[in-house]
Amino acid sequence: MNKLLLETRELRKTFGALVATDGVDFDVREGETHAVIGPNGAGKTTFIKQISGELRPDSGEIRFAGDDITALPAPQRSHKGLARSFQITSIYREFSALENVALAVQAHAGHSFRFWRAAREDPALTGPAIRILEEIGLDRRKDVLAANLSHGEQRQLEIAMALATRPRLLLLDEPVAGMGTDESQRMIELLATLKGEKTIVLVEHDMDAVFTLADRISVLVYGRIIATGTPVEIRANQEVRAAYLGEDS
Amino acid sequence: MNYILIAEQTLNGLQLGVMLFLLAAGLTLVFGIMNLVNLAHGALYMVGAYLTTWFYQATGSYLLAVVLGLAGTLAVGIVTELVALRTLYERDHLDQVLATFGLILIFNELIAIVWGRAALYSTIPDYLSGHVQLTDSLRYPLYRLVIIGVGLAVAVLLWFTVSRTRIGMLIRAGASNRAMVAALGVNIRLLYTIVFGVGAALAGLAGLLSGPIYAVQPGMGELILIQVFVVIVIGGIGSIRGAFAGALIVGMVDTMGRAFLKPTLATVLSPTAAETAGPALASMLIYLLMAAVLAFRPEGLFPSRGS
Amino acid sequence: MITTRNWILVAILLLLGAVPAAAAYFEQPFYLDLLRRVMIFAIAAVSLNLILGYGGMVSFGHAAYLGIGGYAVGILAHHGIHSGWLQWGLAIGASALVALAIGAISVRTSGIYFIMITLAFTQMLYYLGISIEEYGGDDGMRVPVRSQFSGLVDLNDGTQFYFLVLGILAASLFLVHRLVNSRFGMVLQAIRSNEARTRAIGFSPYPYRLAAFVISGAMCGLAGALLVNHTAYLTPEFMNWTRSGELMFMVILGGIATSAGPLLGAAVLLLLEDVLQGWSLLPREAVRDHWQLYLGIFLVLVVLFARRGLAGLLPGKNE
Numbered sequence: 001m002n003k004l005l006l007e008t009r010e011l012r013k014t015f016g017a018l019v020a021t022d023g024v025d026f027d028v029r030e031g032e033t034h035a036v037i038g039p040n041g042a043g044k045t046t047f048i049k050q051i052s053g054e055l056r057p058d059s060g061e062i063r064f065a066g067d068d069i070t071a072l073p074a075p076q077r078s079h080k081g082l083a084r085s086f087q088i089t090s091i092y093r094e095f096s097a098l099e100n101v102a103l104a105v106q107a108h109a110g111h112s113f114r115f116w117r118a119a120r121e122d123p124a125l126t127g128p129a130i131r132i133l134e135e136i137g138l139d140r141r142k143d144v145l146a147a148n149l150s151h152g153e154q155r156q157l158e159i160a161m162a163l164a165t166r167p168r169l170l171l172l173d174e175p176v177a178g179m180g181t182d183e184s185q186r187m188i189e190l191l192a193t194l195k196g197e198k199t200i201v202l203v204e205h206d207m208d209a210v211f212t213l214a215d216r217i218s219v220l221v222y223g224r225i226i227a228t229g230t231p232v233e234i235r236a237n238q239e240v241r242a243a244y245l246g247e248d249s
Numbered sequence: 250m251n252y253i254l255i256a257e258q259t260l261n262g263l264q265l266g267v268m269l270f271l272l273a274a275g276l277t278l279v280f281g282i283m284n285l286v287n288l289a290h291g292a293l294y295m296v297g298a299y300l301t302t303w304f305y306q307a308t309g310s311y312l313l314a315v316v317l318g319l320a321g322t323l324a325v326g327i328v329t330e331l332v333a334l335r336t337l338y339e340r341d342h343l344d345q346v347l348a349t350f351g352l353i354l355i356f357n358e359l360i361a362i363v364w365g366r367a368a369l370y371s372t373i374p375d376y377l378s379g380h381v382q383l384t385d386s387l388r389y390p391l392y393r394l395v396i397i398g399v400g401l402a403v404a405v406l407l408w409f410t411v412s413r414t415r416i417g418m419l420i421r422a423g424a425s426n427r428a429m430v431a432a433l434g435v436n437i438r439l440l441y442t443i444v445f446g447v448g449a450a451l452a453g454l455a456g457l458l459s460g461p462i463y464a465v466q467p468g469m470g471e472l473i474l475i476q477v478f479v480v481i482v483i484g485g486i487g488s489i490r491g492a493f494a495g496a497l498i499v500g501m502v503d504t505m506g507r508a509f510l511k512p513t514l515a516t517v518l519s520p521t522a523a524e525t526a527g528p529a530l531a532s533m534l535i536y537l538l539m540a541a542v543l544a545f546r547p548e549g550l551f552p553s554r555g556s
Numbered sequence: 557m558i559t560t561r562n563w564i565l566v567a568i569l570l571l572l573g574a575v576p577a578a579a580a581y582f583e584q585p586f587y588l589d590l591l592r593r594v595m596i597f598a599i600a601a602v603s604l605n606l607i608l609g610y611g612g613m614v615s616f617g618h619a620a621y622l623g624i625g626g627y628a629v630g631i632l633a634h635h636g637i638h639s640g641w642l643q644w645g646l647a648i649g650a651s652a653l654v655a656l657a658i659g660a661i662s663v664r665t666s667g668i669y670f671i672m673i674t675l676a677f678t679q680m681l682y683y684l685g686i687s688i689e690e691y692g693g694d695d696g697m698r699v700p701v702r703s704q705f706s707g708l709v710d711l712n713d714g715t716q717f718y719f720l721v722l723g724i725l726a727a728s729l730f731l732v733h734r735l736v737n738s739r740f741g742m743v744l745q746a747i748r749s750n751e752a753r754t755r756a757i758g759f760s761p762y763p764y765r766l767a768a769f770v771i772s773g774a775m776c777g778l779a780g781a782l783l784v785n786h787t788a789y790l791t792p793e794f795m796n797w798t799r800s801g802e803l804m805f806m807v808i809l810g811g812i813a814t815s816a817g818p819l820l821g822a823a824v825l826l827l828l829e830d831v832l833q834g835w836s837l838l839p840r841e842a843v844r845d846h847w848q849l850y851l852g853i854f855l856v857l858v859v860l861f862a863r864r865g866l867a868g869l870l871p872g873k874n875e
Binding site: 280284286333336340342343344346347348350351352353354355357358359361362471475478479481482486525528529531532533536537539540543544547 | 683848
């Protein structure tokens, strides 16, 4: 049950004189929802980009399901079962919602050097895509251009695309950022249904979301993890309160 | 091998190199800072050559013609920037390519309307013509030495400006991170116009210098422009240092290839085979060099972006 | 699923099919020649649209494949091989190989680099064409004997040649239509739309972009083989960089990433060039001698103000 799915060891990344990730050791257990919080500029996005494979660390190691994936490019990590959503909404704006999800299904349905059959009418792609849209509550909007969806729907669509790759680990980069209260409440409910089914790394500013969803929380400050623990432990941690939560309240 | 010939060709290579540098320096900054694909840069080279030739014929004073030619090219460049290119900064590369391609056609035809399609005969004053006895057996045209001297002087001046002055600091910052410079509250529009104007003047300088050596005719800018692209790809977009290194490499390789490839091949191949393969290979050499550089360093020799 | 736009395209092709009869009736064979040229360039533009429009790759070197297709036919003809099967097969195969070589290097890059590199490699081939005296060098050479197809089609017959070009144009349009709607095409468009997202869901862009680049080059090579049969003359000018620019302009003018766009763009651009060069209403010299001036102004205006192209004016949904 408590097997480690993801671990980073001594992860380090610098940009010139700026140390963005400073020797981070980080563990995610199979099945848990592990939140990463920290003040702005703490290096959260840099950290998640190294896990997803968009940035290469200067040194250190990333292991996923027991394999060293430090040098693996992003597409191959996706095939190993790592899926991510982006902090700034990243979808195919000129495709319909269904086409967005169908592409993610297609990415994991063998190679795509198939030149003749119309992909939009292929039930092997649209079938699973529609099921995921139903799960996520977007099925009635499936034929709408992604650009015309509301902000909240676009964020949901991103989660749907991540799920369509049938991941073992979901990396969610601020999924409720920029949402109104209602929208973010709905997103938190959605994520709550995924909790337990999927292993989730949740990078988030919204403390409501973090304390509702997380099994464990790690606090990242200036590129270092200063504490890891259950929500109760983190609330009680003096160092965290001083460094981070204290600033907020 | 004939050492005199090698020395002479080295100087020729250097002369082509500094010429390419004058064009590449401005263009690489326009690429790097404005992220603008400006195909019309070669047109400014042409304008510089035409204006100077014409002013020289009209006034009889070469120095005056040079000053007027440079000022004229600068003016044409700034007007082009204000009227047409400015609206293109926010467009994608495809729009930029096509619009500046259209500008080339317009410039070439306007020149042809004013001066005709035939090549213009461009002369140099007496005090710049003639040869210099460099060693006992090497005589080299004075004018080409002047070009090399002017080119190297400009390179030093640019290097000093970019690495030692405030505007140079902004240019370097702009080439690696445009958003950052804008955030500093610098008047980015003004910076763009200055950079573009300097680039235009340098292109005009290259044009007026090359007039007496190559043909002054409509379309003269495009042939050299594509070589300049090779220089910039090899050197790395946005880098003056890269433009200088790339220009000298391309100038040398191209000149040496044309001079020595055929005789060298003749020592291994049959004379007729060398006769065919020599010129063919020589004309492809800089492009093959570019491919080789890209295979190992996709960002060029001196990448300035991102980091 | 056939959209309104595609029905219009089919109607245009059917109209083109009726032209030979009309040209014969009105005794205007010149128009047959002009439209054949338009259709050949349309095939090249269709091939460019695959990578430029759907793939988002701003290739400024597509004229290279017109040249390679042309030289494949011309060189074989020069050595007395007139079989169209061999000539056109070589045109397609050699274009695909060159596209593979150029693509392998350039497709890894993007933005300004990609534009400059594709332009530079085409210029290299242009200079290669100029420097090979055996095949005419700078001046080019006549290719007096047209490709022969075991007596199946006779390219010396203007009408037969016309219908062959029309058939190949229709086939190219259909092929690209299938390609862009297939799984492959979806990935290609996804990479254009959002590369980071496409990598994150598990696609490596490089092989897909390279494959599109090669398919596009091969198709354009066939257009080159048709062009040299059309002009009966081969010159390095096939690969002139302005040719590459014109092909791009056809795609933009007609409407980027639309099925009818390349055909419309090729037709309007070439007919416009034809009109400008022969316009009798304005002072002849001023217009005819400097028609490129008007073309340049037209080009700048289209880019600045008519970005959606002609296909955007057609009824039906924008794709």
